[in-house]
Amino acid sequence: MSFVIWLTGMSxxxxxxxxxxLAEALRARGVAKLEVLDGDAVRENLSKGxxxxxxxxxxxxxxxxxxxxxxxRNEVNVIVAAISPYAEARAAARERIGASFVEVHVDCxxxxxxxxxxxGLYAKALAGDLAHFTGVSDPYEAPENPxxxxxxxxxxxxxSVAMILAFLEARGEL
Amino acid sequence: MSFVIWLTGMSxxxxxxxxxxLAEALRARGVAKLEVLDGDAVRENLSKGxxxxxxxxxxxxxxxxxxxxxxxRNEVNVIVAAISPYAEARAAARERIGASFVEVHVDCxxxxxxxxxxxGLYAKALAGDLAHFTGVSDPYEAPENPxxxxxxxxxxxxxSVAMILAFLEARGEL
Numbered sequence: 001m002s003f004v005i006w007l008t009g010m011s012x013x014x015x016x017x018x019x020x021x022l023a024e025a026l027r028a029r030g031v032a033k034l035e036v037l038d039g040d041a042v043r044e045n046l047s048k049g050x051x052x053x054x055x056x057x058x059x060x061x062x063x064x065x066x067x068x069x070x071x072x073r074n075e076v077n078v079i080v081a082a083i084s085p086y087a088e089a090r091a092a093a094r095e096r097i098g099a100s101f102v103e104v105h106v107d108c109x110x111x112x113x114x115x116x117x118x119x120g121l122y123a124k125a126l127a128g129d130l131a132h133f134t135g136v137s138d139p140y141e142a143p144e145n146p147x148x149x150x151x152x153x154x155x156x157x158x159x160s161v162a163m164i165l166a167f168l169e170a171r172g173e174l
Numbered sequence: 175m176s177f178v179i180w181l182t183g184m185s186x187x188x189x190x191x192x193x194x195x196l197a198e199a200l201r202a203r204g205v206a207k208l209e210v211l212d213g214d215a216v217r218e219n220l221s222k223g224x225x226x227x228x229x230x231x232x233x234x235x236x237x238x239x240x241x242x243x244x245x246x247r248n249e250v251n252v253i254v255a256a257i258s259p260y261a262e263a264r265a266a267a268r269e270r271i272g273a274s275f276v277e278v279h280v281d282c283x284x285x286x287x288x289x290x291x292x293x294g295l296y297a298k299a300l301a302g303d304l305a306h307f308t309g310v311s312d313p314y315e316a317p318e319n320p321x322x323x324x325x326x327x328x329x330x331x332x333x334s335v336a337m338i339l340a341f342l343e344a345r346g347e348l
Contacts, residue, residue, distance in 0.1 A: 033248050033249075035244055035248065045236075045237065045240040046220060046237055046240065048233065049223070049224075049233070050223075059222065059223070062219075063219065063220055066219040066220065067241055067244065070209055070241065070244075070245060071244060071245065071248065071250075074207050074209070074245065074248065074250040075207075076245075076248040076250070
C-alpha cells in the first residue's frame with residue numbers, strides 16, 4: 001500500500017524541514033514513487049486566490065487531500081506539509097484518504113516559535129498587525145491523537161525523520 | 175511512459191462520453207493506472223469559487239495540468255475532459271506535461287450543438303441570457319494542430335475512441 005504522511009503544525013514549526021529530510025531518507029531507501037505537497041507550492045498551484053479565513057483554509061486542505069488521494073490510490077506515496085489548523089478539515093482528509101493517512105503533528109511551543117520567528121511574522125501578529133495568523137490571531141487545533149507527534153523543540157529533524165521511518169517500518173511499508 | 179489524453183471541445187461536444195468510453199476501453203486492455211479528470215468533478219474539487227472569465231478559466235486549466243503532471247510523472251495515465259477554450263492555456267499545459275501530452279479536439283459544429291442543447295444552455299446564451307458561454311458569448315479557440323481530431327457529428331463515440339486507441343498503439347503506449 002501507499003502512505004500519505006500528513007505533517008500539520010504551526011508556521012515555523014519545521015514541517016518543510018521534516019518533509020525534505022523524510023523525502024531524502026525515503027528515496028535513499030528506494031521509495032521511487034514519492035511526491036511532496038508543500039504548503040506554499042500547493043497554494044501557488046492549487047489555491048491561488050484563497051485567503052486565510054477558516055473557509056478558505058479548509059478549502060485549501062480539501063484540495064490537498066483530493067490530490068493526495070489521487071496519488072495514493074495509484075500507489076504513489078505522498079508527504080504533505082501544511083499548517084492545516086482545523087481538526088475537522090484534517091478529519092475529512094483522513095476520511096477521504098483512508099488507511100494510507102498518517103497524521104504527524106510537528107509540535108513546537110509558541111514561545112519558541114516567537115523566539116525563532118524566521119520571517120518576522122509572529123512579531124507582527126503579536127503586535128496586532130497580522131490577522132488570521134495561526135496560533136496568534138487564528139486558532140491552531142493541535143491533533144489530539146495523531147499517529148506520530150514530533151517536536152522541533154526537543155528533537156532534531158533527523159530524530160523526527162527517524163521516528164516516522166520507524167512507524168512506516170512497523171507498518172510494513174518499508 | 176504514461177500519457178495524458180487532453181480532450182478539449184465545446185460544451186455538449188461529447189468530451190465526457192469519449193472520456194468514459196476511452197477509460198473503459200483502456201481498462202479492458204489492462205491499463206490499470208488511469209485517472210479521469212472531468213471538468214465538472216475537477217471544478218468541484220479544485221476550482222470551486224472560480225468563475226468563467228478568461229483568467230479563471232486559465233487558472234482552472236493550469237490546476238488540471240498541475241495534477242495531471244503529478245500523476246503522469248508517476249506513471250499514472252490521465253484522461254482530461256475540459257472545455258479549455260484558450261490556446262495559450264492549452265499550450266502551457268502541453269509545456270508543463272511534456273511528451274506525455276496528447277491533445278484531442280472533440281469537434282462539433284455550433285448548429286449541431288444548438289440542435290442538441292441537452293442542458294438548454296445554448297438557447298440561453300444565444301438569447302443573450304448567459305455571459306461567458308463558450309462558443310457563443312465567449313471564444314473557443316479550436317486547436318490548430320492537435321494530435322487527434324475527432325468529431326461527434328460525423329463519428330460515433332466508439333469510432334472516436336478507436337482513433338485514440340490507434341494513436342496510442344502507434345506510439346507504443348499500448
